Amino acid sequence: MCFNATASFVGAGIVLTAGVGTLALVRDKKQIPFACLPLIFGAHQFMEGVTWLKLDNQARHGQVQCLTGYDVHLWVLIAWALFPLIVPWSVWFMEPNPKRRKLLLFPSWVGTILFAYMMYQVVQPAIQVSVNGGNLDYVLPGFSPGTLAYPYVFATCIAPAMSSYRYVIVVGVGNFIAMAIAAWMNVNDYASIWCTFAAFLSIIIFLHFLNQRRAAQRTPDPSPPRDPVGAT
Template sequence: MCFNATASFVGAGIVLTAGVGSLALVRDKRQIPFATLPLIFGLHQFMEGVTWLKLDNQARHGEVQCLTGYDVHLWVLIAWALFPLIVPWSVWFMERDPRRRKLLLIPSWVGTILFVYMMYQVLQPAIQVSVNGGNLDYVLPGFSPGILAYPYVFATCIAPAMSSYRYVVMVGVGNFIAMTIAAWMNVNDYASIWCTFAAFLSIIIFLHFWHERRVEGRTPTGSPPRDPVGAT
């Protein structure tokens, strides 16, 4: 998490558990990408915990709390490049309604374009992270988060909100609320704060698969596949 190493590791454990549970409930291979999201979030939180340990060690030795390197670049890659790519495509991949699948291609390709652009940004050597007001502040030179927030929100929030599955819609709405709260709390530490909130949306992802298994268990043998449109 953005607050300290202990919180990051505890959060990672909770989210990773949700990820394992989600994968265990999967019965359709098209759901696997969406079910892996909690595992990616959990790994992301674990990486931030390691970053906190390194920064705390610098503080104990009287050094300036500032880091750079491959692990910092990897954190930024996951947060700003991978999430806008995998979130919309994972929703599209498991969507059964043809009309919604066509519409979901729009945020999915927006996320793909953003992924390509952010991959270029991640290759810049000057990326660093420091402690700012008790939170982690990731700095990307030449990066304009205010402008890129629009395609990012479109890919990571609007795409899930377009789903025909109730809990997936909740992920999109919850993600938008998390982004809004993070921006209100601190603009400089926005990415780290949002990723903390968004990670716990993984619990909703687990609830989605748990709900689908319950519905599947109530469906009589030989019945046609349930239409997810308007599913509750």
């Protein structure tokens, strides 16, 4: 988490456990990318725990709390490049409604363009993370997260909200609310704060697949169960 090492590791353990349970519930290959999201979020939180340990060690030795290196670049890559790519495409991949699939192509391609741009940003050598007001502040020189907030929200929040699955819609709406709260709490560190909120919201993905499994047990139809909006 963005708050301290202990919280990061505890959060990572909870989300990773939910991720393993989610994958165990998958019944269709098209669902695998979306089902992997809790594992990715959990691993991301674990990385922040390691970052906190390194920063705390610097503080104990009287050093300035500031880190650079491959692990910092990897965190930024996952947060700013991978999430806007994998979230909309994973929703598109398992969407059963043809019309919604067409609509989902818009946020999916926006996420792809954002991914390409952020991959360029990630290779810049001066990326660093420091402690700012008790939270982790990831800094990319010459880059302002606010400038990409709209396409990022479109890819990571609006795309799930366009799904025909109830729980997936909840993930999208929840992510939007979490991002707004994170920005209100601290506009400089909101990426780290949002990733923490989003990690726990990804547990809803487990509930989605649990609901799918229970629906399958109630019907003899061997095809993947669906719970489109408006169904009883």
